[in-house]
Amino acid sequence: MSVDLCPPLAQWPYLYGKPGITATIRSIPEHFIVDEQLNFEPSGSGEHLLLQIEKRGQNTQYVARQLARLTGLRMRDISYAGLKDRHALTRQWFCFKWPIKQELAWQDWHIDDSRILQVVRHHRKLRLGALRANHFQLTLTDISEPDALLERLQLIRAGVPNYYGEQRFGRAGANLSLADSLFAGLRIADRQTRGLALSASRSYLFNQVLSARIRQGVFNQVLDGDILQLDGSGSIFRVENADSTLQQRLHDGDVHPTAPLVGLAGATVSQQAEQLEQQALAPYQKWCLGLIDYRLQGARRSIRLIPRQLTATVTGNSVTLTFALAAGCFATSVLRELASYRDGSRSLTELE
Template identity: 85%
Template sequence: MSAVASPQLPQWQYLYGKPAVTATIRSAPEHFIVDEQLNFEPSGSGEHLLLQIEKRGQNTQYVARQLARLTGLRMRDISYAGLKDRHALTRQWFCFKWPIKQELNWQDWQIEDSRILQVVRHHRKLRLGALKANHFQLTLTDVSNPEALLERLAQIKNGVPNYYGEQRFGRAGANLALADSLFGGEKIADRQIRGLALSASRSYLFNTVLSERIARGLFNQVLDGDILQLDGSGSIFQVDNADSTLQQRLLAGDVHPTAPLVGLEGAVVSQQAEQLECQALAPYQRWCQGLVDYRLQGARRSIRLVPQNPGAAVTADSVSLSFALPAGCFATSVLRELACYRDGSRPLAELD
């Protein structure tokens, strides 16, 4: 059975109900600012160079290609911790190996719509995912009711659904259509495109389970057989019998329920939690089997996302928001609980 009947994405369940407030995001790149925070402190010595680069209206891979051109290195020699939106103002880290005694006149480099903020040496290569958090400064314009938006912000301090953002699925769900073709037997030779399709399908399945959990009123409820994740950690543990102590820990934000990233092996829920997930994924068994056949490693992901240090300021019909999110989480998943927004960068937005 095809998992996607049409290219249109479903309307995932809202936790606090669909917002009545309307707004526009990304009216300009400066209205969507992202700062990476690495999960380590640069050592200040070693054979690798870390470059913090501010870019405006350019994607991560464009900057990586320019660094390869300027250094004479191969594209694969340029590493980064994460991909960032093109239609934004982002400050992120890049890395490449460079001999300590070899001169590099990086101060003279010209990269379109980008500037190097700092360069520091480190003793090892920057790996994908080596982030502690992303810090966001967002400006919403044309806000229909700023005060109502601030009221919603007070609600979400206890967490929002940790959905994968729509950019994961491609424009109008194009990456999902690719995945459906792939699981139907069509070959995709390009590894990068194939990877996008696999990632999109797995993210879709995660969102499906999460949305079903909200629909049943079980977002903030520990279930028998659940797998919980410790807050601020990737550590997970299985629950045989949900009890009041675990429920209190969940409400206090100490632990979070999880949903599956479908693949080989990995932790498996049981009992009530297993029944819920099996029912939610029943229409998508061909996709589930396809992810196993392509040997993606199974994992669990928290269904709850708690914005850190949220703040807001109102100016006329604009609202400025600030918060931090763990690596791999989407600011748009926070925004969708605050307002029904229009993306001002469309159709210009190109997301990595």
């Protein structure tokens, strides 16, 4: 198999055509603000502490390491719901177990470029993925055509391709190179490194199927044998025969087509949808078999991403966007359909 391991996002097709508008993102961390919304309300009691921490220019693992140092716990005892960009201002939740009767002077802690916003007790550990949404406030600067950007924003409201963003693949596709070596027989002892490689390869294959649907003009079309996902839910169902009712539900945003996260078992498409996916994945059978050998559980993911509560405020040749995305979706997948942007953080260091 030959995989183009250059920065991957540029090789996949645009839904609305490559934008001619240019802009800059992340000129400063305050131009990329992310707030986590948990999928539960903290109980206020229990043996676990939830800490909401605002960090600027630091990655999630750095803050987790500092919490381990300050508490005397092991790194693996510190949990969080998701990774957040380093080159941003983010507010996210961390968790660790701490005896109810044991004092913790967290008000005296110092973590570089970070501050603790609140601490609350909860009855269970914070799990990875325990998010309802991420809320974004993004400021685009040096926009070549602000009026044209606002016009294109109206297209974005109907949804964009739910691509995995370039953060998933590492600098210049490094995680994909690692995955290719892994499936060729390289042993990777470190569990986290191996997990990054496996995750990157699955994400790459998902993007390949999504790309095929765009190229074949069926991104916003229900196919015979498709598996659809209910909006705002992980629930999926198979479509034996596409009809006008289902097509209208897709148009209304009530359901979305899905593509596979390759692995063991999981729901499978049939008929027209199966033919499309088999063709898209045919060159990558070594990776597909490798993911099964590593016993990753197969799953489905929506191919369409609709930004919620989308607003735009114009100030000169800058625009500030606010919107919410479901957990696991990438803001850069929204931005790439809006403008051909330059990432201001690139000159500083690589993406997290």
